[in-house]
Amino acid sequence: MDRLEPLSDEARAAFARHGIWPAAMLVVAKADLSTDGEFADTWVVLTDQDLAVLEISRERIGQSDRGRQLREPGTSRFVSYSISDVERLTAESLPLSGILSAVVNGSPVVICRFTNTQARKFGIFAKLFGKVKEGKELTEEDFKDERSPAHCPKCGLLYPDQERRVCPRCLDKRSLFLKVLSFAPKYKVQIGLVLLCMVAGSALNITSPYIRGSLLFDQVLAPEGKYAGRILEIVVLIGAVQLLALLIGIIQGRMNAVVSARIVFDLKSEVFEAMQRLSLSFFNNKQTGSLMTRVNRDAERLQGFFLDGLPYFLVNVVTMTGIVISMVLLDWRLALLVLLPAPAVVYILNKIFPRLWTLFSRMFRRRSAMNALVNDALTGRRVVKAFGREAAEVARFGAVNEGVFAVNVETGLFTSTVFPLINLLMGIGGLVVWGYGGLQVVSGGMTFGTLMTFTGYIAMIYGPLEFMTHIVDWWSSCMDSAQRIFEILDAVPDVVEAPNPVRMPSIKGQISLRDVTFSYEPNRPVLHRINLEIEAGEMIGLVGHSGAGKSTLTNIISRLYDVEEGEILIDGVNVKDIAVRDLRSQIGMVLQDVFLFQGSIAENIAYAKPEATQAEIIRAAKLANAHDFIMRLPDGYDTVIGRQGYDLSGGERQRLSIARAILHDPRILILDEATSSVDVETERLIQEALSRLVQGRTTLAIAHRLPTLRNANRLVVLEKGRVVEVGTHSELVKMRGVYYNLLMKQREALRIRGVAD
Amino acid sequence: MDRITHPATRRSLDEYAQIRYLDPSECCFKKTEGGFLSLSIGEKEQYERVDLVRAFPLSDSDSYISVRDSEGNEIGMLESLSRFSDSTRRLLEEELGRRYFTPVIEKIRSIEEEFGYSYWDVDTSAGQRRFTVRRGHNNLVQLGGRRVLVIDVDGNRFEIEDYTSIDSRYSRLIESLL
Incomplete structure (x- = not known):
């Protein structure tokens, strides 16, 4: 059976010395810290009798200057506890590390320490310990949460970020680029044309110096030339070539603009679609938080790559190859001379440009920091003025401005020195051509026209080199963008519909929670073993301090997140089996911060039921006590609200969201702090609207202000993720427990506020 | 709203903040056999396991340290580690170093x-x-x-x-x- 982790030979031998043989080991896990908080190998082994810990300190290299105890290499420490003495085992997340803690014979004990890398593993370990202690058999099923370090199936690279399972090597190099291109097949014809134009354009570019050089000077202007004196024809030819190149350029540019914009358009649409499909937990991830805001920029960058980078790169490659071939054919010795400084130029550019990009990116960062500060100071101008902090803001701006100034100067100084030097360097090639070529012409070894052709090529060959030093960086940053985009496209939602979902077009609204445990992050459970039975049509008030898990409880009932342990049943069916559409269409929410979309009031009320008639919308608004204030607005129900529209007050927004819920007509209703921060009269209006809304629906209401829950059938008191009290208001008051204390505190607070007002 | 005078308002705000700064001379931190820190304050208060939480982990890691019991409730705060004896300070620093594990x-x-x-x-x-x-x-x-x-x-x-x-x-x- 799989035991979480393979045992090392060293550890196996050490455990054997203490009489613990591999056959007896049920679970094996390795922690990476010693109890002293140094990196070490600490093996934690569970048999059906014992919990054994073996700490093998690593050899320390060099002297620690912090006066820490230095140990001999390979020192080990062995401790063993009888399972019957260990009361419970918990994986705890400390701010920047973790511990597996136990209560042994009544005293708390640190079993082992580990870094965040192993937090998940020890969470599983603690769970498995619980099963073993209860005398249950461990099955394959118990190890299924285990995530041994995963490798990329294609190239075998260990995923650098185990939580993210993206192979950077494969993504960047092949599949990513091909994947981006996979958005292209629809435009096969256009892309083919673009490529054709590129090749044709390059060919014309290469012939141009030849016509102006060899052909013009040697064949037309020279008296002995093949086409001596036919000036008009050559001028027409030069003109025609120019015109053709121009035309091809225009066609290519236009096609390219359309195709690349199309590809990026498709990409953005897919990203948005994917974002709607994903579960909320995806967005909670810290790294993806910044990821979302960058999606647009990433898409733009990809567009830039397709529009400018890729075509320019291809054109340059074709042109440079063409030029080199032409030069060699014309005069291989001179060609060699011309190309001689090229490696040096490439080398120096490679040295200089990274420095330049660093400078540029620093400039960019400081400028955006400055913009952010200006933005802050302007949007927060009321606060700035109210606290009299104008001078401080000016000083803050001064400091940031100084940073921008410094980097501007540095960049300016650098570029104005380096670019002329680069030009000089590139000029060397030209000097060589003029010098050696000139001698050749004088001695008759080369025609003047060939020399002119060469000088034309020289001008063309060094320009692209500069671009080429940039392309690698550009390529990698674009692929980075593409990677972030595909991360969203390819992400699998956590909350997925069951393979054979149970259709429940009309839910009665009976809810049971059985042993529900839930955590957003490993080892930090927000809800512990919640058991609750809610009757259909019952109104439950959820009470508790902030952070007690009230909102989380409503989130898992509406299946915005899936629970790891225990189950939630609605009308006796596990929520995970209910068709997501049926579930969501019958759960309604009125939340603390009401989100209104850009649009009219009518559209916002009818958000969940766009086909609602005007009469229905008005009825819902009327029931929500919103009709009157809406009618006072000059544009009535057509008033545009949202970010750029009319600004509604908090109470008005609340009532709109109640109207939204009334129209949605859910069987299960969640009210999260619906009446916070409104005045007394508005609160009355909202309460009245709510009491109409909750009728006949199973309702879960969260409120800090306890009197607002007076209509609730039962109150459920949560504390630190556990249900501590359940009962009616008067029952709980009689109990004189948590609820009673909360109530008393609030009364006192209200009295104080009365004075402060 | 009608104005009610309540004796509570006469109390100073500090009392409401209710921050209890632990007196270094009364605190006795010890490392337990199980590897945790225990604390006894004066004669009466005993905690078998306490956890230390930094208020300013980045900007001022040795001041304003919250001492919490195993349930996570704050027992009190340590204003500054420098006010403790060398041995206690080392004990606290080591514990903090393990919790806020940030190797240099x-x-x-x-x-x-x-x-x-x-x-x-x-x-x-x-x-x-x-x-x-x-x-x-x-x-x-x-x-x-x-x-x-x-x-x-x-x-x-x-x-x-x-x-x-x-x-x-x-x-x-x-x-x-x-």
């Missing part, structure tokens, strides 16, 4: 950058370690001056006390990642 990078053996990730192999104050850092502006944080915080893909933190004093190829790389 003493020597960089190598940093390899590939495909948007950098792979570090370093000697730290807690021993040798390899880790992976994802490219992105938030994973290398400059903490004022030349102190740099490095955050790996798992959220572990490492500190570089002065990035300009390390091997110049790496300090330039670090600068470009900042």
Whole structure:
């Protein structure tokens, strides 16, 4: 059976010395810290009798200057506890590390320490310990949460970020680029044309110096030339070539603009679609938080790559190859001379440009920091003025401005020195051509026209080199963008519909929670073993301090997140089996911060039921006590609200969201702090609207202000993720427990506020 | 609203804040056999296990430290570690060092950058370690001056006390990642 982790030979031998043989080991896990908080190998082994810990300190290299105890290499420490003495085992997340803690014979004990890398593993370990202690058999099923370090199936690279399972090597190099291109097949014809134009354009570019050089000077202007004196024809030819190149350029540019914009358009649409499909937990991830805001920029960058980078790169490659071939054919010795400084130029550019990009990116960062500060100071101008902090803001701006100034100067100084030097360097090639070529012409070894052709090529060959030093960086940053985009496209939602979902077009609204445990992050459970039975049509008030898990409880009932342990049943069916559409269409929410979309009031009320008639919308608004204030607005129900529209007050927004819920007509209703921060009269209006809304629906209401829950059938008191009290208001008051204390505190607070007002 | 005078308002705000600063002379911290810290205050208060939480983990790690019981409730705060005896201070510092495990990078053996990730192999104050850092502006944080915080893909933190004093190829790389 799989035991979480393979045992090392060293550890196996050490455990054997203490009489613990591999056959007896049920679970094996390795922690990476010693109890002293140094990196070490600490093996934690569970048999059906014992919990054994073996700490093998690593050899320390060099002297620690912090006066820490230095140990001999390979020192080990062995401790063993009888399972019957260990009361419970918990994986705890400390701010920047973790511990597996136990209560042994009544005293708390640190079993082992580990870094965040192993937090998940020890969470599983603690769970498995619980099963073993209860005398249950461990099955394959118990190890299924285990995530041994995963490798990329294609190239075998260990995923650098185990939580993210993206192979950077494969993504960047092949599949990513091909994947981006996979958005292209629809435009096969256009892309083919673009490529054709590129090749044709390059060919014309290469012939141009030849016509102006060899052909013009040697064949037309020279008296002995093949086409001596036919000036008009050559001028027409030069003109025609120019015109053709121009035309091809225009066609290519236009096609390219359309195709690349199309590809990026498709990409953005897919990203948005994917974002709607994903579960909320995806967005909670810290790294993806910044990821979302960058999606647009990433898409733009990809567009830039397709529009400018890729075509320019291809054109340059074709042109440079063409030029080199032409030069060699014309005069291989001179060609060699011309190309001689090229490696040096490439080398120096490679040295200089990274420095330049660093400078540029620093400039960019400081400028955006400055913009952010200006933005802050302007949007927060009321606060700035109210606290009299104008001078401080000016000083803050001064400091940031100084940073921008410094980097501007540095960049300016650098570029104005380096670019002329680069030009000089590139000029060397030209000097060589003029010098050696000139001698050749004088001695008759080369025609003047060939020399002119060469000088034309020289001008063309060094320009692209500069671009080429940039392309690698550009390529990698674009692929980075593409990677972030595909991360969203390819992400699998956590909350997925069951393979054979149970259709429940009309839910009665009976809810049971059985042993529900839930955590957003490993080892930090927000809800512990919640058991609750809610009757259909019952109104439950959820009470508790902030952070007690009230909102989380409503989130898992509406299946915005899936629970790891225990189950939630609605009308006796596990929520995970209910068709997501049926579930969501019958759960309604009125939340603390009401989100209104850009649009009219009518559209916002009818958000969940766009086909609602005007009469229905008005009825819902009327029931929500919103009709009157809406009618006072000059544009009535057509008033545009949202970010750029009319600004509604908090109470008005609340009532709109109640109207939204009334129209949605859910069987299960969640009210999260619906009446916070409104005045007394508005609160009355909202309460009245709510009491109409909750009728006949199973309702879960969260409120800090306890009197607002007076209509609730039962109150459920949560504390630190556990249900501590359940009962009616008067029952709980009689109990004189948590609820009673909360109530008393609030009364006192209200009295104080009365004075402060 | 009608104005009610309540005796409570006459109490000072400090009393409402109810921050209990623990008197170093009354506190006795001890390391338990189980590896936790225990605390006894005066004669009567005894805690078998206490946890220390920094209020300013980045800007002032040795001041304003909250002492919490095993349930996570605050027992009181330590204003500054410097007010404790040497032995107690060392005990507290060690405990904090384990909780806020942030090894100081003493020597960089190598940093390899590939495909948007950098792979570090370093000697730290807690021993040798390899880790992976994802490219992105938030994973290398400059903490004022030349102190740099490095955050790996798992959220572990490492500190570089002065990035300009390390091997110049790496300090330039670090600068470009900042």
